[in-house]
Amino acid sequence: MLKFISAALLVAASVFGSANAQAPRTLDQVKSRGALNCGANPGLIGFGAPDAQGNWAGLDVEYCRAIAAAIFGDASKVKFIPLSANDRFKALLAGEVDVLIRNSTWTISNDTPPGLLFVGVNYYDGQAIMVRRKLGATSVMQLSGASICAQRGTTTELNLADYFRVNKLKYKLVSFDTGAETIKAYDAGRCDAFTTDASSLYAERLKLSAPDDHMVLLEIISKEPLGPLTRDNDSQWFKLVRWVHFAMLNAEELGVTKANVDQMLKSENPEIRRLLGIDGAFGEGLGLTKDWAYRIIKQVGNYGESFERTVGNRSVLKMMRGQNALWTNGGLQYAPPIR
């Protein structure tokens, strides 16, 4: 029933949403409102969650702040609207939020409904497996015959089945209705291994009674590219959101950081000069000012800084860059040049 309602709503949303196609451009709306409405995760640590003081923090949250910095020169002009997985796309289509940065997985079924447009990938996630150290396993290939805890009814279960079938490994699935039950069962020794997305696996590990007795295996057994979405009726806005990410990547590649961005203004490197708007006026094509990238880096920082602060080494999660390293370091994060 709920599925039916939500399907009906999605259809209605796309019908009415496209009726609004002639509505003023998103950028103008954001400017006249004086704040960016950003669809956020109600609570995923490292990506979007309120901290002890109730301030929003996370990788997705910093993306929103970067967009606000580019538009207003003030990263604080964001209104975070927490959305459940169920109504995130409807809220975007209905115009409740200007951009949805809520660890949504870029799959064909999420990409094809009318009205939605994936902007890019700000985090390459994937499913991983955690085991007890004393099991002595260092690779998934050694897990044949193991019992594995997973949450029931999620893609986690399906990915696990796919991967083990392809690699001709046997396993016993022990599934539970909620994530909390699943991790508890693993902690109690009901199964040998525990699986979920790598990004939350590290946070889940901390809930165990002795986190150091457990390790995450290196193999990533599924592809979960997470990225922001916009509506598909405003290509200027789409490009703006996309280039905010690219600017942060280019800044990291060129070694421009929050701390040294002011010295970099005097740099002789033409690429840096173009990035910071000293040569050329590339921001104007996006409806922004020349110094759009400078504003982002000055207030939020480059992608690497943002990553380390929210999910990486300087955060509690301590995740490795892995696939999210720059292409120059063997990762997948690659940005077109600013030229």
Added chain:
Amino acid sequence: MTDATTEMAPYAFVRKETLEQQAAPLSVAGPLAWVRNNLFSGPLNTLLTLLCVYIVATSLPELIRFYFIDAVWTGANRDACLADKVGRPVGACWAYVADRLQYFIYGSYPISERWRVNIVFAMFALGVVWMLWTQAPKKKLGFFYFFVLMPISAYVLLLGGAGAERLVRNGMVLSLALAAIYVVLSFVPQLVGFYLGSANLAVVQEASPLKRFSGPKQLILFALVVFGALGVLASSIGLPRVDTGLWGGMTVTFLIAAVGIVFSLPFGILLALGRRSKLPIIQLISVIFIEFVRGVPLITVLFMANTMLPLFVPQEYSPDRLLRPLIGVAMFAAAYMAEVIRGGLQAMPKGQYEGAMSLGLGYWSMMRLIILPQALRIVIPGIVNTFIGLFKDTTLVTIVGIFDFLRTIEATLVDPTWATPTTRATGYAFAAVFYFLCCWGMSRYSISVEKRLAAGQKR
């Protein structure tokens, strides 16, 4: 028969002195008898008693050990609550609740502005005590405070910004104007007396508008004081706007419950009267509203309000994200309340209506003076039932992305700073205590009201 005749009775078998008083037999009075009568009065009750004793004996020590003896009370992060870090078994992690208490109370409300929320809490507490404490003085003033001044002040303080300041200014101007009119009117008798001669003064004073205005004097003064205080706050410290997206925690839970409770009772009464009305249009509207609202779950109402409404209303005019569930909850509670009150109205004997009419009372006087006081008394349990249900239903606003009290607890559960095996149990135990205290308080108060009002009918 008097003592004298007993004394003189010649029969030997008649006792002459009374027996020593003896204690009642053990099987009738005393703790043993109580135990026997109440706990072991039959095989079924004996079985149930033993079962209960068994359950309590097996679970209670465990719970006390977990929540009190092994509990951790102080600490800065998860290390304080990890068994292998502190070197003993760890129960509930109360240090986590203490650390996040501010967030549970205020949500994301800016820290520098939280004093505003505190004032609202204090005002709310004052209003509640004033309304509920039977011996409190000046009940009418309290009524005015609770239903007019407090909501306006809460709105101004919590939201702030230009709109709120305008509201304070208008409120001040309005109450000043009323005060001025009042002062002018109070001089009318003197002026009239001056022109007509003091002989007529008594007559004039009798007919003076002041007589009719003597009630509002206190109200106007009170309003002036409250608006004045708000005005001083706004102009000296300033009340910057705090977006409703930042509100959260207990603040929002109390807000939703208070709005629901305050709106549902008057609207419920009107709807109930409307449904029993003989005017077809009013009746039809009431019936449609009640049946429609009761026919859909609250979740659906909230869901529709948050996903469908923005599609039909231009973005600039779409109501605030917090206002939508507030309206939804108030409507919902009103429909249920209407049916509860209708039950009370139907329980009234026809004679009460006829008696009232034979006294010459009109419809509203009859309802206000005769029918409603009795009907409402009958349905107090039902009304409080609805209030308690409403209070618990406030947690449903979570699904439309509002951080109510329960949601703030859930939000902190994902935070690795306090990720320990017992954090979840502690957080939910804290929520349980909070909801239990609120609901239990409401239920105890309703019982005391029932007892007081039903004193004449005690069986």
